Amino acid sequence: MILKKHPWLFLLSILILTTSFKVDNSIVTADNKYSAERLPTMVESLQHGEYYTIQITSIGCFHGKRQIITVLNKEGILTASLNNKRKILSPSDVNELIHFELQLREIPLGGCTTVDTYSLSNAYENFTISDGTCNWQGYKTLLAIF
Structure with missing residues (x-):
């Protein structure tokens, strides 16, 4: 066992693992962390x-749909x-x-057969991410605006 023969190697790996993770400041608001x-x-x-x-x-086993806001x-x-x-946006x-957008930028990897891909773009940035979690479905709140 490596622990018995080389305890310094084990301690070094623990040190590397514990110092490589950064604790970030975050704001928690209504079940959301940013x-x-x-x-x-x-x-x-x-x-x-x-x-x-x-x-x-949105592409799945039995559907394919694209919308642009x-x-x-x-x-x-x-x-x-x-x-x-067309709608004037309220606060x-x-x-x-x-x-x-804040939720979108923090989406985890998923493993669902339906994959929703979101592309946000303006004159300065293009951001694309796919949601395969089958849990979030953030587009529903956007469509509810209309």
């Missing part, structure tokens, strides 16, 4: 005349459009978009 030092979300970063898109692609800041008024629907709607 980094305290997080960057602004895309909706929080929108300047006058700018927009960003959220493309949602566009969020626009025109003279300080935020609007969102999906298909032929509550903006909070949903913020909450959605």
Whole structure:
């Protein structure tokens, strides 16, 4: 056994393991955990005349669907459009978009047969992640805005 022959190697590996993990400051709000030092979300970063898109692609054994939501800041008024629907966003709607993106950026790996892929893009950033957990389904809260 390595512990009996080389105890220093065992202690060194414990030291490396315990120092390689960083304890981060986080904010816990209503069952959600976000980094305290997080960057602004895309909706929080929108300047006058700018927009960003959220493309949602859901593929499973018996379905395939794609939807695109566009969020626009025109003279300080935020609007969102999906298909032929357009809506002026309330502060509550903006909070949903913020909450959605923060959760999206922390999605764990999954193993489900249905995979939802989210692509958020603006003039400065493209962010794509796939959710295969079959638990989150964050797009439902976005679609509920409309």
